[in-house]
Amino acid sequence: MTFNDLANERYSSRKYLPKPVEKEKLDLILEAGRIAPSAKNLQPSRVLAAVSREALEKIGRTVNLYGAPLGLVVISDRDRAWVRPFDGKGFGDIDSSIVITQMMYSAQELGLGSVWIGYFDPSVLKEELGLSDTEEVSGILAVGYRGDETSNNHGKRRPMSEFAEIV
């Protein structure tokens, strides 16, 4: 399967079967995230992989994981992230987004569904997870065996003529 096939087939799943993700698959997904590139290779991201009922319930108090049996919480540390000197922009969220993206496509390749979750109160979740002052949750990837079979909604994307310009 080519990468474009994988990208075409992926869609956000919001319904999951009550079947755990095998440890071998979790390890491959985490490895795909671990090797993600980051600005200046500073690697400000770490992942909390919630699989236990206790951990899923804790996260579930703040975040809708859509019943997924695996929640990959991607945390970035602003003290580790590259800061662009021209404008002071910190790259923690950008680096963490690459980690999430690589894990998302790894999950897809392994026959799993996923949905990226950004809708949560960051301060409540930070407290719940006991993060340090310099850490914040950049995003969460809910992963599991799909309980829905819809097709992608890529037809709703901006047309290529608006999206890209070859100059």
Ligand SMILES: Cc1cc2nc3c(=O)[nH]c(=O)nc-3n(C[C@H](O)[C@H](O)[C@H](O)COP(=O)(O)O)c2cc1C
């Ligand atoms: C940064 C980001 C945050 C998102 N946050 C949420 C979310 O909180 N809840 C949700 O159901 N979907 C969330 N999504 C999924 C998007 O709604 C979804 O990717 C988009 O509608 C395109 O649909 P598709 O993924 O099926 O192609 C998020 C996606 C991204 C990239």
